[in-house]
Amino acid sequence: MADLTASLAGLTLPNPLMTASGCAANGKELHRFFDISRLGAFVTKTVMAAPRSGRGTPRMAETPSGMLNSIGLQGPGIDAFADEDLPWLASVGARVLVSIAGGTPAEFAQVATRLLASPAVTAIAGLEVNISCPNVASRGQVFAIDPHASAQVVAAVREAVPIHLPVFAKLSPDVTDLVTVAAACLGAGADGLTLINTTLGMVIDTDRMRPHLGGITGGLSGPAIRPIAVRAIWQVRSAMFAERLPTAPIIGVGGVASGRDALELAAAGASAIQVGTATFHDPQAPAHVLDELALLLDARGYAAFADVVAAAHPERKHP
Amino acid sequence: MSKVAHEVARVLSSEPAGAYRHLVLAAPTIAAYAAPGQFVAATVGGPTSGMLLRRSFSIHAADPAVGTVEIVVAAHAAGTTWITQRRPGDEVDLVGPLGRPFPVPVRPGPDGRTSAVLVGGGYGSAPLFWLARVLRAQGTHVEIVLGAASADRLFGVDLASAVADAVAVTTDDGSAGTRGWVSDVLPEVLTRSGASDVYACGPMAMLKAVTDAAAAAGAIAHVAVEEAMACGVGVCMTCVMPVVGADGRTRMVRSCLDGPVFEGSRVRWDAFGDGLCRVPDDAVGAPQVGGH
Numbered sequence: 330m331a332d333l334t335a336s337l338a339g340l341t342l343p344n345p346l347m348t349a350s351g352c353a354a355n356g357k358e359l360h361r362f363f364d365i366s367r368l369g370a371f372v373t374k375t376v377m378a379a380p381r382s383g384r385g386t387p388r389m390a391e392t393p394s395g396m397l398n399s400i401g402l403q404g405p406g407i408d409a410f411a412d413e414d415l416p417w418l419a420s421v422g423a424r425v426l427v428s429i430a431g432g433t434p435a436e437f438a439q440v441a442t443r444l445l446a447s448p449a450v451t452a453i454a455g456l457e458v459n460i461s462c463p464n465v466a467s468r469g470q471v472f473a474i475d476p477h478a479s480a481q482v483v484a485a486v487r488e489a490v491p492i493h494l495p496v497f498a499k500l501s502p503d504v505t506d507l508v509t510v511a512a513a514c515l516g517a518g519a520d521g522l523t524l525i526n527t528t529l530g531m532v533i534d535t536d537r538m539r540p541h542l543g544g545i546t547g548g549l550s551g552p553a554i555r556p557i558a559v560r561a562i563w564q565v566r567s568a569m570f571a572e573r574l575p576t577a578p579i580i581g582v583g584g585v586a587s588g589r590d591a592l593e594l595a596a597a598g599a600s601a602i603q604v605g606t607a608t609f610h611d612p613q614a615p616a617h618v619l620d621e622l623a624l625l626l627d628a629r630g631y632a633a634f635a636d637v638v639a640a641a642h643p644e645r646k647h648p
Numbered sequence: 649m650s651k652v653a654h655e656v657a658r659v660l661s662s663e664p665a666g667a668y669r670h671l672v673l674a675a676p677t678i679a680a681y682a683a684p685g686q687f688v689a690a691t692v693g694g695p696t697s698g699m700l701l702r703r704s705f706s707i708h709a710a711d712p713a714v715g716t717v718e719i720v721v722a723a724h725a726a727g728t729t730w731i732t733q734r735r736p737g738d739e740v741d742l743v744g745p746l747g748r749p750f751p752v753p754v755r756p757g758p759d760g761r762t763s764a765v766l767v768g769g770g771y772g773s774a775p776l777f778w779l780a781r782v783l784r785a786q787g788t789h790v791e792i793v794l795g796a797a798s799a800d801r802l803f804g805v806d807l808a809s810a811v812a813d814a815v816a817v818t819t820d821d822g823s824a825g826t827r828g829w830v831s832d833v834l835p836e837v838l839t840r841s842g843a844s845d846v847y848a849c850g851p852m853a854m855l856k857a858v859t860d861a862a863a864a865a866g867a868i869a870h871v872a873v874e875e876a877m878a879c880g881v882g883v884c885m886t887c888v889m890p891v892v893g894a895d896g897r898t899r900m901v902r903s904c905l906d907g908p909v910f911e912g913s914r915v916r917w918d919a920f921g922d923g924l925c926r927v928p929d930d931a932v933g934a935p936q937v938g939g940h
């Protein structure tokens with residue numbers, strides 16, 4: 330049996346599989362279907378400082394091999410998260426990657442600081458900084474499209490949390506030059522990157538002749554975007570091989586629904602894999618992908634998951 | 649959260665029922681846990697399909713003794729059409745039972761009697777006959793009101809007379825029963841039966857009308873809603889709607905987890921309209937002017 334250990338930014342996880350933020354709520358619901366502590370890490374729904382209602386409905390539309398969502402970051406706020414959700418995750422033994430957001434760099438830092446005051450702080454494996462979140466200072470454009478704004482957010486969070494807690498910046502694929510944003514985030518102190526968040530799309534209801542979603546546009550996810558995730562991971566990992574970026578671990582996410590898909594993202598350069606939308610199809614998807622990946626590594630004769638990370642890059646094949 | 653199972657169910661039978669299809673599925677674990685008002689979520693299209701999201705169906709009946717779960721399906725678009733095309737021996741991947749069931753028993757009236765009215769619109773009547781049997785077994789007087797656009801869109805008129813003390817039928821076009829809507833006949837049924845509780849399942853506009861009629865008659869409405877759902881199990885936050893909590897505050901709650909059955913008087917009907925639902929300004933965490 331292959332060694333599934335995943336090592337990233339000082340973290341050692343028993344395996345590389347994770348939930349994706351916003352696709353697993355905060356654990357209780359999925360724990361009815363499988364033991365979430367089996368996963369390398371559990372990634373929580375992005376939490377902000379105050380409770381948020383999110384947007385009106387419809388919030389989703391099914392699309393070919395995918396879906397659009399426009400949830401609007403609904404959540405209980407950091408107080409309830411730190412006092413209720415995180416302790417529950419700790420009680421079942423989950424290693425938690427906490428996804429945070431804010432409307433300003435200061436709110437990101439405030440959320441991170443409040444998190445550290447949770448009675449369950451030891452369950453935190455790291456922070457995932459969701460910069461695909463509207464920036465109040467630029468009239469609601471997301472931080473992720475602006476390398477400078479992204480760097481400000483990462484720096485504020487990095488300063489707020491102790492150095493032993495790794496900080497991952499989660500990037501949007503909807504940018505002209507992903508490597509520039511990755512460089513800004515790593516330069517500002519991010520220990521790693523999560524690639525990718527959803528890509529913006531739209532569906533029109535042709536019966537009513539109006540946008541289908543209440544929020545007009547929405548984030549596209551699911552197998553439909555897997556090639557975009559593979560491309561994004563490949564580009565950033567290639568820039569690391571070319572020394573245009575400091576080497577840092579990448580958490581891959583986008584359209585993973587099987588062990589083969591997980592292997593594909595790993596081969597492109599991902600050191601860990603998140604499963605999002607596939608969970609809506611199969612509530613046990615993250616566990617099933619883990620089991621399939623383990624079988625696949627054995628069938629291919631790999632001794633360790635680490636051996637397949639970036640394995641499709643020529644630099645890795647012929648160092 | 650109640651017990652839930654994920655199992656591959658075998659189709660035992662699929663029969664036409666007016667405009668719908670009635671399927672009996674072998675799903676022993678779901679059958680063992682289910683209560684009236686809960687639903688199942690099925691994958692559609694087979695393993696190579698591009699349709700990722702599950703489709704939800706009210707549980708029409710569940711028999712733990714033989715391990716069966718029954719659903720009634722209207723072919724709406726591609727996913728539901730695929731379900732109606734399943735034949736005995738085919739498999740359907742099911743998760744369930746999901747959501748909160750209808751609350752039983754009903755409150756006794758001043759004379760100690762209990763009385764309930766069950767209202768179904770179209771295939772929305774599917775879960776009501778099982779509920780009627782449960783209520784009758786507890787000694788409750790049960791009346792059923794069924795409505796639909798036309799006779800072929802009524803479901804279970806034959807079943808209703810076997811499980812209820814009285815049955816009323818309405819159709820928009822008058823092809824069966826009284827011409828009109830269920831809300832046209834409901835006030836009279838409520839007054840005559842003295843029901844304390846009204847249970848309803850059907851389109852949103854009907855549920856609001858039932859809630860209003862129940863309030864006018866001093867009864868409580870329990871409505872089962874049907875909001876678009878991506879996961880059915882509480883993890884995606886797509887199925888939310890504004891509901892007033894015990895503390896009097898409105899929250900956007902998940903209808904798959906906190907519903908699909910809600911007390912009608914707690915639903916913020918004012919937020920719904922034209923196929924959309926907005927976030928009421930006074931909802932917890934509602935977007936503030938000039939804020940996010």
Ligand SMILES: Cc1cc2nc3c(=O)[nH]c(=O)nc-3n(C[C@H](O)[C@H](O)[C@H](O)COP(=O)(O)OP(=O)(O)OC[C@H]3O[C@@H](n4cnc5c(N)ncnc54)[C@H](O)[C@@H]3O)c2cc1C
Pocket residue numbers: 390391687701702703704705706707719720721722723724725726727728729771774873874875876877878908
């Ligand atoms: C709790 C609940 C109980 C239901 N019970 C029944 C039942 O007993 N019998 C029955 O025939 N139908 C029932 N429905 C409605 C049924 O789920 C939808 O008609 C079906 O999902 C539409 O799928 P489609 O592929 O045909 O349509 P499409 O429009 O192609 O579906 C696309 C997406 O939108 C969602 N969607 C579309 N319409 C609805 C809707 N009305 N409600 C929920 N999601 C929708 C689908 O789940 C899917 O994700 C119920 C829905 C809910 C939420």
Ligand SMILES: Cc1cc2nc3c(=O)[nH]c(=O)nc-3n(C[C@H](O)[C@H](O)[C@H](O)COP(=O)(O)O)c2cc1C
Pocket residue numbers: 349350351352374375398400402428459499525526527548549550551552554582583584585603604605606607884885
């Ligand atoms: C309904 C839904 C809600 C999401 N919410 C969040 C969120 O709160 N924070 C975040 O960083 N990403 C969020 N995402 C994005 C996912 O975490 C993931 O990056 C994306 O969906 C691509 O992966 P997938 O194809 O496996 O779903 C959400 C995605 C979906 C479908």
Ligand code: FES
Pocket residue numbers: 876877878879880881882883884885886887888902903904905
């Ligand atoms: S349908 Fe996903 S949370 Fe309700």
